[in-house]
Amino acid sequence: MLTLEKRPNPSRFWTIVTPLLAVALTMIAGGLLFAILGKNPVEAIRTIFWDPLFNEQFAAYSRPQLLVKAGPLVLIAVGLSLGFRANIWNIGAEGQYIMGAICGTAVALAFYPAEHWYIFPLMILAGALGGWGWAMIPAFLKNRFGTNEILVSLMLVYVAENVESWMAFGPMRNPQGMGFPGSRNLQQYPAAANPELIPGTGIHWGVVAAGLAVLLAYALLKRHIFGFHVRVAGQSPRAARFAGVEPKRLFTLCMGISGACAGLAGLFEVAGPSGQITDSFNVGYGFTAIIVAYLGRLHPIGILLAGLLLALTYIGGEIAQLQLNLPASAIQAFQGMLLFFLLGLDVLSNYRIKRKGAQK
Amino acid sequence: MTLGGIDIVVLIASLMSASTPILLAAIGELVAERSGVLNLGVEGMMIVGAICGFVVAVHSGSPVLGFFAAAAAGAAMAVLFAFLTQVLLSNQVATGLALTLFGLGLSALMGQGYNGLKPPSTPDIRFGPLADIPVIGPILFSHDWVLYLSLLIVLGTWVFLTHSRAGLVLRAVGENHDAAHALGYRVRLIRTAALAWGGACAGLGGAYLSLVRVPQWAEGMTAGAGWIALAIVVFASWRPWRVLLGAYIFGGVTVLQLRLQAAGIAIPVQILSTAPYLITILVLVVMSARRGRAALGAPAALGRVFHASN
Numbered sequence: 001m002l003t004l005e006k007r008p009n010p011s012r013f014w015t016i017v018t019p020l021l022a023v024a025l026t027m028i029a030g031g032l033l034f035a036i037l038g039k040n041p042v043e044a045i046r047t048i049f050w051d052p053l054f055n056e057q058f059a060a061y062s063r064p065q066l067l068v069k070a071g072p073l074v075l076i077a078v079g080l081s082l083g084f085r086a087n088i089w090n091i092g093a094e095g096q097y098i099m100g101a102i103c104g105t106a107v108a109l110a111f112y113p114a115e116h117w118y119i120f121p122l123m124i125l126a127g128a129l130g131g132w133g134w135a136m137i138p139a140f141l142k143n144r145f146g147t148n149e150i151l152v153s154l155m156l157v158y159v160a161e162n163v164e165s166w167m168a169f170g171p172m173r174n175p176q177g178m179g180f181p182g183s184r185n186l187q188q189y190p191a192a193a194n195p196e197l198i199p200g201t202g203i204h205w206g207v208v209a210a211g212l213a214v215l216l217a218y219a220l221l222k223r224h225i226f227g228f229h230v231r232v233a234g235q236s237p238r239a240a241r242f243a244g245v246e247p248k249r250l251f252t253l254c255m256g257i258s259g260a261c262a263g264l265a266g267l268f269e270v271a272g273p274s275g276q277i278t279d280s281f282n283v284g285y286g287f288t289a290i291i292v293a294y295l296g297r298l299h300p301i302g303i304l305l306a307g308l309l310l311a312l313t314y315i316g317g318e319i320a321q322l323q324l325n326l327p328a329s330a331i332q333a334f335q336g337m338l339l340f341f342l343l344g345l346d347v348l349s350n351y352r353i354k355r356k357g358a359q360k
Numbered sequence: 361m362t363l364g365g366i367d368i369v370v371l372i373a374s375l376m377s378a379s380t381p382i383l384l385a386a387i388g389e390l391v392a393e394r395s396g397v398l399n400l401g402v403e404g405m406m407i408v409g410a411i412c413g414f415v416v417a418v419h420s421g422s423p424v425l426g427f428f429a430a431a432a433a434g435a436a437m438a439v440l441f442a443f444l445t446q447v448l449l450s451n452q453v454a455t456g457l458a459l460t461l462f463g464l465g466l467s468a469l470m471g472q473g474y475n476g477l478k479p480p481s482t483p484d485i486r487f488g489p490l491a492d493i494p495v496i497g498p499i500l501f502s503h504d505w506v507l508y509l510s511l512l513i514v515l516g517t518w519v520f521l522t523h524s525r526a527g528l529v530l531r532a533v534g535e536n537h538d539a540a541h542a543l544g545y546r547v548r549l550i551r552t553a554a555l556a557w558g559g560a561c562a563g564l565g566g567a568y569l570s571l572v573r574v575p576q577w578a579e580g581m582t583a584g585a586g587w588i589a590l591a592i593v594v595f596a597s598w599r600p601w602r603v604l605l606g607a608y609i610f611g612g613v614t615v616l617q618l619r620l621q622a623a624g625i626a627i628p629v630q631i632l633s634t635a636p637y638l639i640t641i642l643v644l645v646v647m648s649a650r651r652g653r654a655a656l657g658a659p660a661a662l663g664r665v666f667h668a669s670n
Contacts (some may be wrong), residue, residue, distance in 0.1 A: 004667065006667065037469075089453055141645055145645050145648045145649040147644050147648040148594065148648070150400065150453070151587060151590060151591050151594070151640070151641075152644060154584070155587065155588075155591070155637040155638075155640050156637070157584075158634070162631065165630045166630035166631060169628075170628055170630075290457060291461070294454060327468070327469055327472045328468075329465050329469045329472075332461070332469075333462060333465030333466045333468075334465070335465065336459075336461040336463070336464075336465050336466070337462060339454075339457075339458035339461065340444065340455075340459075343451065343455050344444050345448075346448075347449055347450070350449070
């Protein structure tokens, strides 16, 4: 009979090894899943993880896509990770992402067709504020009334999706769009566009912002008192009080930062790769970012790597759809499995496995 | 009896049907939470139940078999959650989220090729002349068997929790797992059983959506119903009859909102569709503002990891 013994501190070794192990196990379980679907598992795994980077036919298109998809994932996940460390559960990033995009687009459409240098910076500001404002609703309700932030932030995702759909069919609909739903395409409006900065790399301002967010979060957690507060609040709320943490302030800050990051990600997406607000603008980055944050161990560098890996599964999934007729949703199930394995394997970093009756 | 062009009797009869998925999921989650486990994967269990029930019902031609399959699938998902949180001691919040994400993906995968099919119908039970009584007939005697089952489950849950020894043990585990463990109760086993029951109920709720309410399969068709169910448990202060009340209020809002859409009121459809979510938030705020009493209802060990040191 095996029993578990709590480690005084999480094992450093297992903290780094478990994500890798989880990825390996997910590949095996995913292979089984594909086999059940009647696909060759080896071919499916190769199509998802290898072809986007190294297949001559696809790599030219899919390599830049890697950064295009990793950008929003990393940006949102870095924001979320600060809160998750302090046990603050903003799981409504998808909604904040949508509101950021809508607010940024509103600024662009208000100026259309003027050409000023300050339009794009203003949009960035509006995007961040949109996401921040949407996240402030659960933050305010939690601080004022003690309302559970998980449920409120999640309910607001559904509200945001409806607002998005209303915008696409109503106020923001392109007057020259032949009656189709959807706003003007911002890519065709130079002052508001978020173009590819270096051709062939997929780098746009959102990717730059994600990189900056990683560096900032790293510095914040390592060097700044705020980072210390976040860490201590997560590990021991009681000790945090003694260390001078004001829980409400910390809560507002963490929710605000994660909301602003998600809003920015939405803005860069709508002004860049997506181009317009439609009723299907959001594709679940806000939820996948939760997996990214965990897979990256809530650590900025880890999140960067995890974001790239999950971006790879998105692109690989698209190729697998074309090549193997694999349904798009298979990737979603795949990502869910990854989180399962990761959470399950965490037992290894937090506990020692002992045989019952063995000497201590 | 009409009010603003809306027939009240029809409204009440249809709100009962509209509330049933949420009611089933919420009453199941209530049992799981009373045993001290917070399972945020209700949405995932519901949608897997919805597709499993749908697939089995379409192939077997029997909606009853479909509902059984849905309950089994929901319970299987819950046991997976129980394994992770009770044996591998993972974080309940994160694992619940994982269950929802996984369930949404898995159901979409399983549902390939089932779009647009019609499931065998679940007829209303015939009560003969009872159904013809004005007002009472349409409200009480014109529903399908699952709806009556959901009411029976609420009654059964109340009897179980407040009038049975097993229910007392379950609540003890939820209030203080260390004390229950010291008394020799098998905390993990009891919690796993409670979770599996919750999963089965959520699966039934999902299948009610895909087999009776809609009745069709569509990706992501639960559209937050599982999360609303979680909110209703909070609203109900973890008491069975209040879950019924809460679910019917939400069903009422949903139905009213749909009727207003149909009546062509001058508010955009999408804005009306936000009503159930906004009402949920509002109710959560009201409940948490009366903090003292709401907190009394919550099981003391809710969400805490149980690890027996020896």
